[in-house]
Amino acid sequence: MSRIDKRFAALRAEGRAGFVTFITAGDPDHETCARLLAGLPAAGADVIELGMPFSDPMADGPSIEAAGLRALAKGASMQMTLKLVRDFRQKDNDTPIVLMGYFNPISAYGVDRFLVDAKAAGVDGLIVVDLPPEEDDELCLPAVKAGIHFIRLATPTTDEQRLPAVLANTSGFLYYVSIAGITGAAAADPDAVGKAVARIKKHTKIPVAVGFGIRDGKRAAEIARVADAAVVGTALVERVAEAQIKGIDPADHVLALVRDLSKAIRGVAKAAA
């Protein structure tokens, strides 16, 4: 059983939704990011998505784009991203880490070498925004073969006809993007999300995490009621920028919000499966 499967099994047993946190690797710099990463599990993160910085993040809004550019300006690279994971694993062998980003930096690193190094570092899954099922040969199939989950995004435009293609070769969890849009955009209404999750669940047994538009505890709790996990990214990386302006420690500032959101999500009881 993989770390991701174990974590979702534990969440089911606990009878609550999971909390997936997204931060950008190397933001605002390597050392601060390493401290932030190390602090996430204790602050309540159940699964960690670590963004691989890219110069041209076409599916991200201004906040996550800015986070990537901050990181790149401070020397972030694929090697440094994998080092963050490797160092994190020295102390935490349970919290799943999913690398999220775009294909080009992986392609430049070399797919085979990337999978070997990512697996060795302790990466559990990959979310690659610009690799739809039509391009599964590129990375998805080799990743699955290497024992790394390939986690797909489903969106409101993913209809019944397309859903099976999206679910094929997907494992760990499915990431349901609650609106057609970019990261940091407005939220979808919880009823619509609930219906979409129910529709997806007719086709699959894997957990469904829901992201996009979750900025506060209230919203996180609403999503926790209808999904297996809530994903928060933009609100966290915005705290990094805010901390820099205020001259306070970005790691502390992000972790404070993670604790608040975690509390909200943990406050939603579900029937244990």
Added chain:
Amino acid sequence: MTMLNSYRSGPDEKGHFGKFGGRFVAETLMPLILDLEKHYAAAKSDPAFRAEMDYLLKDYVGRPSPLYYAEPFTKHLGGAKIYFKREELNHTGAHKINNCIGQILLAKRMGKTRIIAETGAGQHGVATATVAARFGLPCVIYMGEVDIERQQPNVFRMKLLGAEVRAVKSGSRTLKDAMNEALRDWVTNVHDTFYIIGTVAGPHPYPMLVRDFQSVIGEETRVQMMEKEGRIPDSLVACIGGGSNAMGLFHPFLDDKDVQIYAVEAAGEGLETTRHAASLAKGVPGVLHGNRTYLLQDADGQITEAHTISAGLDYPGIGPEHAWLHDVGRANYVSATDKEALDAFQLCSRLEGIIPALESSHALAHVIKLAPKLPKDHLMAVCLSGRGDKDIYTVAKALGVKL
């Protein structure tokens, strides 16, 4: 050179030209891209679509564009007989409109009610704003802040045509960033919005359909050269950023093995510097904006900024079919610097009474190098892809003239 039965059979059903191309887009866009492919296939075999396209190209765009014997230019260089394919005489002043007519008719077929596009030099933006006005659809054009600065006349033109021009402030604030922003808009408004991509790049089927819509350039050139000279050209020359005017001229001739093909990339301040836009000469294959192609990038896969005096060539990638033609050796990819393009710009203006676009001036710069070495019976067709009125401020600045 790899010998193939045909160089014109691509792409395959997954949108690949050899290892290039593909559909590297977010899941949100995938259903739409598959739908576009279906609608395009249906449109291609629909005589009514072809008829409407032909009508608009003739009476609205002004096609066919002339194939003009550039006698002064030819005599000045003293070698090959040079013909200009006068795409700059099209309505809106460039080849871009050929593709926009095709795509807006597809948008109409698909029931889309809002148009978006990216633009570099502003030529594609103007062409898109034009067809959007003609078909009564609201239109948003994304344009990098740097390009807005250097292409003021086209910005005003787009506004006159009723388009909203949105300044893109991210990244290098040029064409690639405008394309990122257009993709973000598209992901957000996928239900009602059609993205008119301006070049032979992006996810499949765009490189194919833009090529098909631009192939009218090469098809006319073939017929016109036969009429004038009784044979097809010996060589073709076109500038290349994303590569749509070049692909339009080249594609109908790819299987004419004796036709030499030259595509001219922008070498900016020189290929030996980091300030150029020569994706094929200096890039490596990677994935950006929906396709695999040659890209200017660093060792970590981060896209680096392109630099050229010509806003229309200021892009760190190139269409995937060009990447393939480069690898199989069917076309020669060469380059011209800012300075060479500026010299060609002035020479053409003085000798021919035609002010060429800075983009097209790159093609002319290579003609200046190539033609003198060739015999007088060598027929060379050059794509004069756009007119240079939009560039006079940039050129004046480069020449130290205050307007």
